[in-house]
Amino acid sequence: MSLLVVGTLAYDSVETPLGKAEDVLGGAATYFAVAASFFTPVRLVGVVGEDFRPEDRTLLESRGIDLEGLTVAPGKSFRWKGKYVGDMNVAETLDTQLNVLDGYEPTLPESYKDSEYVFLANSPPALQMQVLDQVNDGAFTCCDTMNLWIQSDYDGLMKVLKRVDMAVCNDAEARAITQEHSLIKAGRKLLELGPKTVLVKKGEHGAFLFSKDGYFYAIPAYPLESVVDPTGAGDSFAGGVMGWLTHSGSTHYEQLKRAMIYGSVVASYNVEDFTLRRFRQIKRHEIDSRYAEFLEFTAHP
Amino acid sequence: MSLLVVGTLAYDSVETPLGKAEDVLGGAATYFAVAASFFTPVRLVGVVGEDFRPEDRTLLESRGIDLEGLTVAPGKSFRWKGKYVGDMNVAETLDTQLNVLDGYEPTLPESYKDSEYVFLANSPPALQMQVLDQVNDGAFTCCDTMNLWIQSDYDGLMKVLKRVDMAVCNDAEARAITQEHSLIKAGRKLLELGPKTVLVKKGEHGAFLFSKDGYFYAIPAYPLESVVDPTGAGDSFAGGVMGWLTHSGSTHYEQLKRAMIYGSVVASYNVEDFTLRRFRQIKRHEIDSRYAEFLEFTAHP
Numbered sequence: 001m002s003l004l005v006v007g008t009l010a011y012d013s014v015e016t017p018l019g020k021a022e023d024v025l026g027g028a029a030t031y032f033a034v035a036a037s038f039f040t041p042v043r044l045v046g047v048v049g050e051d052f053r054p055e056d057r058t059l060l061e062s063r064g065i066d067l068e069g070l071t072v073a074p075g076k077s078f079r080w081k082g083k084y085v086g087d088m089n090v091a092e093t094l095d096t097q098l099n100v101l102d103g104y105e106p107t108l109p110e111s112y113k114d115s116e117y118v119f120l121a122n123s124p125p126a127l128q129m130q131v132l133d134q135v136n137d138g139a140f141t142c143c144d145t146m147n148l149w150i151q152s153d154y155d156g157l158m159k160v161l162k163r164v165d166m167a168v169c170n171d172a173e174a175r176a177i178t179q180e181h182s183l184i185k186a187g188r189k190l191l192e193l194g195p196k197t198v199l200v201k202k203g204e205h206g207a208f209l210f211s212k213d214g215y216f217y218a219i220p221a222y223p224l225e226s227v228v229d230p231t232g233a234g235d236s237f238a239g240g241v242m243g244w245l246t247h248s249g250s251t252h253y254e255q256l257k258r259a260m261i262y263g264s265v266v267a268s269y270n271v272e273d274f275t276l277r278r279f280r281q282i283k284r285h286e287i288d289s290r291y292a293e294f295l296e297f298t299a300h301p
Numbered sequence: 302m303s304l305l306v307v308g309t310l311a312y313d314s315v316e317t318p319l320g321k322a323e324d325v326l327g328g329a330a331t332y333f334a335v336a337a338s339f340f341t342p343v344r345l346v347g348v349v350g351e352d353f354r355p356e357d358r359t360l361l362e363s364r365g366i367d368l369e370g371l372t373v374a375p376g377k378s379f380r381w382k383g384k385y386v387g388d389m390n391v392a393e394t395l396d397t398q399l400n401v402l403d404g405y406e407p408t409l410p411e412s413y414k415d416s417e418y419v420f421l422a423n424s425p426p427a428l429q430m431q432v433l434d435q436v437n438d439g440a441f442t443c444c445d446t447m448n449l450w451i452q453s454d455y456d457g458l459m460k461v462l463k464r465v466d467m468a469v470c471n472d473a474e475a476r477a478i479t480q481e482h483s484l485i486k487a488g489r490k491l492l493e494l495g496p497k498t499v500l501v502k503k504g505e506h507g508a509f510l511f512s513k514d515g516y517f518y519a520i521p522a523y524p525l526e527s528v529v530d531p532t533g534a535g536d537s538f539a540g541g542v543m544g545w546l547t548h549s550g551s552t553h554y555e556q557l558k559r560a561m562i563y564g565s566v567v568a569s570y571n572v573e574d575f576t577l578r579r580f581r582q583i584k585r586h587e588i589d590s591r592y593a594e595f596l597e598f599t600a601h602p
Contacts, residue, residue: 087482181388183505184524204484205506206521216598218521220507223485257602297517300596301558 002114003246005032005239006045006106006131007121009052009070013081014274016088018228021274025056027078028121028144031232034279035239035266036119037063038287039247043112045069045131047104049077059276068109073100088230089203090172108134115139117246119238120164122146125156132163140251142166144238150176162194165251168238170201183208197256199241201234207260215253219260222268222294229274233267236279240266265290303415304547306333306540307346307407307432308422310353310371314382314396315575317389319529322575326357327381329422329445332533335580336540336567337420338364339588340548344413346370346432350378350401360577369410374401389531390504391473409435416440418547420539421465423447426457433464441552443467445539451477463495466552469539471502484509498557500542502535508561516554520561523569523595530575534568537580541567566591 007029013022033042043066052072060067081095106127118135120128120143128143135141141164149157150173157177161167167190171183178189183200187210190198198210204227209217240263241256248255265287269278308330314323334343344367353373361368382396407428419436421429421444429444436442442465450458451474458478462468468491472484479490484501488511491499499511505528510518541564542557549556566588570579 182526182528184526188526202506205503206519208521208524216524218507218524218598220509220519220521223509223517223519225483225485225489227483254602261602295601297519298599299601300599301555301562 001040001116001246001249002043003036003040003117003119003242004043004045004069004108004112004115004135005029005036005119005121005242006069006108006128007032007119007123008078008101009046009048010078010080011051012079012231012275014083014229014231016084016229017086018226019274021229024275025053025059026080026231026275028232028235030060030276031235031270032119032121032239032242033060033065034063034276035236035263035270036243036246037065037239038266038284039240039243039262041066042243043069043115045106045108045112047071047073047078047100049073049075049100051076059280069112071104073104075100082231084230088227091231106131117242118142119242120144120160121235121238122149125149125153125160128160129156129163132160140165140245142168142238142242144168144234145173145177147173147176158193161190164195166197166199167195168199168201168234168241170203170234174198174200197251199260201237203230203233207237207264209256209260211253211256213253217257217260219264220298222264222290223297224268224271227271230271231274233271236270237263237267240264261291261294262287265294302341302417302547302550303344304337304341304418304420304543305344305346305370305409305413305416305436306330306337306420306422306543307370307409307429308333308420308424309379309402310347310349311379311381312352313380313532313576315384315530315532317385317530318387319527320575322530325576326354326360327532327576328379329533329536331361331577332536332571333420333422333540333543334361334366335364335577336537336564336571337544337547338366338540339567339585340541340544340563342367343544344370344416346407346409346413348372348374348379348401348405350374350376352377360581370413372405374405376401383532385531389528392532407432418543419443420543421445421461422536422539423450426450426454426461429461430457430464433461441466441546443469443539443543445469445535446474446478448474448477459494462491465496467498467500468496469500469502469535469542471504471535475499475501498552500561502538504531504534508538508565510557510561512554512557514554518558518561520565521599523565523591524598525569525572528572531572532575534572537571538564538568541565562592562595563588566595
């Protein structure tokens with residue numbers, strides 16, 4: 001089975017109460033791809049500038065990420081500068097430079113079009129639709145989004161939601177899309193908008209799964225004593241989820257549950273350091289070990 | 302096995318985005334006792350004024366709550382007026398009238414002193430200490446507290462924590478007592494202050510259990526579409542927890558886990574309506590049915 005991700009690669013500058021990192025590799029598609037790469041090979045579609053560092057390309061390739069779909073465009077890579085304060089639940093964006101993202105339209109290499117699992121990382125809904133037009137009808141598709149598109153292109157987002165099999169969003173996004181404060185109501189309303197499965201991420205409070213089949217599943221987050229940098233946590237979660245589903249070759253309820261735990265575990269590692277540092281250190285057996293711990297501290301009496 | 306609760310009974314006036322209730326029976330000990338009464342008989346120590354309504358006494362008695370320890374003092378009952386807005390996570394106190402609480406000191410009837418399970422509902426630490434001095438050495442004791450005492454009598458609270466077997470507090474209280482933002486760090490620090498077991502309530506996000514034996518347990522909350530009035534949720538949770546422990550006659554880790562789920566389920570009913578209305582309607586089998594549902598939506602893959 002093959003997993004495709006379409007989304008942004010970036011150079012991030014991030015400050016949190018525990019330190020900072022400047023001009024480091026980030027972006028939704030990057031975090032997603034590296035997180036998913038613990039479970040399955042990944043195909044990536046996105047754009048970077050001529051300033052994209054050879055060592056960053058090497059890092060992605062070393063993780064089994066296929067970069068045939070990575071466009072190198074004239075100019076500079078997308079840049080994001082942000083800061084987390086207090087409980088670090090929300091990033092304050094200090095600066096955004098679209099650079100090569102401006103006007104970019106994702107085109108899938110011919111060899112990617114048979115991808116069975118497709119993740120549309122946070123992007124303008126119109127671009128997400130372009131990707132959906134290029135992938136195989138039988139593909140299992142999942143989208144993410146963000147408040148910017150909920151506010152600026154709600155109708156476009158509705159079209160995307162109608163077409164995807166699964167949607168992943170955080171609590172604030174679920175509330176913003178549905179105008180429901182209760183996450184239980186919000187999750188159920190999201191199902192009515194199209195996707196058969198909806199995952200609502202609640203950061204340190206875990207995640208919910210809602211399914212049109214009537215299934216509901218709730219997990220706490222992996223208990224961390226400290227979070228160094230939450231950047232990419234949501235994309236890492238999605239990467240773990242889709243990586244596991246692709247590896248298992250199934251989107252059956254039981255596999256979705258496993259996928260959520262893997263997503264949660266992978267995200268727990270990611271936030272322990274800035275940028276991809278933790279992902280560069282950990283091995284698959286460490287993921288399995290936290291997975292086992294997870295089962296232990298949530299085991300029924 | 303016998304369960305004793307010492308704490309406040311009140312007449313509450315509450316307003317939430319979904320309605321209001323005036324001058325209705327409330328108070329930490331009331332919510333605790335009624336919640337626990339689904340599992341075990343309860344002995345109650347507290348004070349009310351001459352305005353305490355006969356029908357409220359009848360209600361408590363009909364739930365198997367022993368009122369030998371209830372003092373009726375000259376004057377009016379304790380009154381609390383509060384309002385919940387937005388996400389209803391925090392109550393805004395509009396008015397507090399201590400009335401008969403002013404100067405009250407809890408005295409246990411002789412027949413209560415052999416109680417094997419004791420809950421010290423939120424009260425001034427000095428009064429909680431007085432209760433600890435009156436109960437059997439072998440009793441399993443558990444305390445709650447609130448921000449007021451954390452700020453005004455931190456040293457007194459430390460003495461209580463050193464003496465109890467278990468402490469129950471919400472996320473904000475855990476953070477305030479330990480000065481740790483991470484709830485995982487906060488829970489572990491609370492163990493160092495004395496109790497062998499610490500339960501941290503996170504409202505709609507569930508609860509954590511920390512144990513000196515190294516056990517950690519995390520549960521989500523029962524998924525409710527809407528909360529009508531969160532007043533008494535924490536006390537109902539504690540009532541379910543202690544009620545189940547008393548019924549089972551054990552504080553073993555496996556029973557503590559069951560107790561947390563029962564606490565969560567009982568609290569989920571309580572918040573579905575104002576004051577004790579839901580508790581007056583539901584039957585024990587409805588609690589067991591939500592308990593079973595809880596196991597289902599948290600079942601391991």
